Amino acid sequence: MTDNRGFTVVEVLIAVLVLGIGLLGLVASAAVTTRMIGQGQRYSEASAVAGQRFEMLRSVSCPNMADGSQQQGPYAVSWSVQTVAGGRAEGVTVVVQSPTGRGMRADTFVTTIPC
Amino acid sequence: MSRRGFTLIELLVALVLTTLVAGSVYQLLLSNQRIYRQQTERVEMQGNVRAAVTLLPSELMELNASDTVDSDIVTMGDTLISYKAMRSLFFVCQPPISAGATGTVILWRNPSYGLRGIDGMRDSLLLYAENDPTTRSDDLWVHANVTATPTLETACPMAAPSVTVTLDNVWPVGGLVGVQEGSPVRGFEMVQLFTYADVAGDYWLGSRVFTKGSGWGPIQPILGPMAQAGLQFAYFDTTGAATVNRNMVARVGIQAIGRSAQAVRRVSGSMEHVVDTLTTHAALRNNRRQ
Numbered sequence: 431m432t433d434n435r436g437f438t439v440v441e442v443l444i445a446v447l448v449l450g451i452g453l454l455g456l457v458a459s460a461a462v463t464t465r466m467i468g469q470g471q472r473y474s475e476a477s478a479v480a481g482q483r484f485e486m487l488r489s490v491s492c493p494n495m496a497d498g499s500q501q502q503g504p505y506a507v508s509w510s511v512q513t514v515a516g517g518r519a520e521g522v523t524v525v526v527q528s529p530t531g532r533g534m535r536a537d538t539f540v541t542t543i544p545c
Numbered sequence: 546m547s548r549r550g551f552t553l554i555e556l557l558v559a560l561v562l563t564t565l566v567a568g569s570v571y572q573l574l575l576s577n578q579r580i581y582r583q584q585t586e587r588v589e590m591q592g593n594v595r596a597a598v599t600l601l602p603s604e605l606m607e608l609n610a611s612d613t614v615d616s617d618i619v620t621m622g623d624t625l626i627s628y629k630a631m632r633s634l635f636f637v638c639q640p641p642i643s644a645g646a647t648g649t650v651i652l653w654r655n656p657s658y659g660l661r662g663i664d665g666m667r668d669s670l671l672l673y674a675e676n677d678p679t680t681r682s683d684d685l686w687v688h689a690n691v692t693a694t695p696t697l698e699t700a701c702p703m704a705a706p707s708v709t710v711t712l713d714n715v716w717p718v719g720g721l722v723g724v725q726e727g728s729p730v731r732g733f734e735m736v737q738l739f740t741y742a743d744v745a746g747d748y749w750l751g752s753r754v755f756t757k758g759s760g761w762g763p764i765q766p767i768l769g770p771m772a773q774a775g776l777q778f779a780y781f782d783t784t785g786a787a788t789v790n791r792n793m794v795a796r797v798g799i800q801a802i803g804r805s806a807q808a809v810r811r812v813s814g815s816m817e818h819v820v821d822t823l824t825t826h827a828a829l830r831n832n833r834r835q
Contacts, residue, residue: 482826485828
């Protein structure tokens with residue numbers, strides 16, 4: 431007589447459970463990847479917006495540089511200017527607020543513009 | 546022994562099920578292919594637009610639009626810009642011999658910097674006139690046309706290698722008097738950037754160079770395809786306001802609109818080109834402010 435008993439229900443349930451846990455991990459990593467791609471896209475767009483602002487400030491003579499803010503499409507851009515010691519340059523900080531699925535995220539960019 | 550096989554009904558059910566599965570797999574493949582083509586076109590198009598907003602600012606940020614003698618921007622339009630593109634840098638080894646609007650200047654052959662030597666057919670010179678060394682308010686860049694192919698000699702001090710350049714159309718007239726030994730000299734040619742349509746009706750970003758006597762040369766394609774009017778320029782002064790005065794430009798805004806080479810099928814089923822827009826700004830680095 432050959433042994434044809436197969437798996438018991440308990441064995442099958444345990445197998446399904448283990449497989450399910452493995453699949454859950456896979457799904458979670460896919461979600462993380464998607465979020466990271468979204469973050470990367472947002473960051474590169476924010477840096478393009480900040481780069482534009484740096485160029486705009488660079489074209490303004492130093493005494494006329496001033497703090498300010500502006501809404502550029504979905505991005506809320508605010509910038510502050512601080513004279514570097516000695517007055518030969520301006521330190522510029524640009525903060526770009528961009529909307530994400532989990533509220534607003536701020537990216538900060540810093541540069542120095544010589545006078 | 547029992548060897549009944551399938552009944553007709555079982556076979557029909559299996560056939561219908563197989564057809565359904567095969568159909569959905571085919572649909573999946575189709576939509577996969579559609580998305581793949583669309584993404585390929587999109588990647589290529591975005592590469593183009595990105596190249597445009599990298600290349601154009603690096604060309605334009607070298608300009609100087611603040612000198613009272615003349616601006617480096619020659620023509621400023623919404624979709625076209627002509628400018629003096631710097632091509633070489635030399636230094637004067639002997640003060641120029643000048644007679645008002647014409648003259649001769651001798652430059653050190655080494656070191657020279659830039660893409661190439663001075664081309665008599667295309668180039669003009671900017672010569673830095675120090676004038677009174679005790680003040681900088683009278684400093685200026687003198688413009689002069691190169692009349693012929695420069696001659697290579699050894700006319701610099703200590704019989705060092707030299708480039709002798711004959712000039713006319715000196716502006717301001719007599720300005721060469723203020724040019725001294727050691728003054729920098731920049732060679733430039735006139736370049737135009739614009740979009741144009743080829744025979745197939747696609748738009749491209751192109752440039753052309755001005756040659757003395759024969760005008761604008763053939764169009765050199767740079768990148769594309771672009772959307773129609775896919776290149777837009779805007780000009781701003783130091784206060785950030787738009788300006789039409791080419792001596793007041795402090796910043797150039799550049800908008801590049803790319804269009805994919807092929808139309809792709811959208812979800813709706815229609816065939817459309819993929820279009821994307823990038824905007825950038827270039828502050829003119831060589832502007833001199835008081």
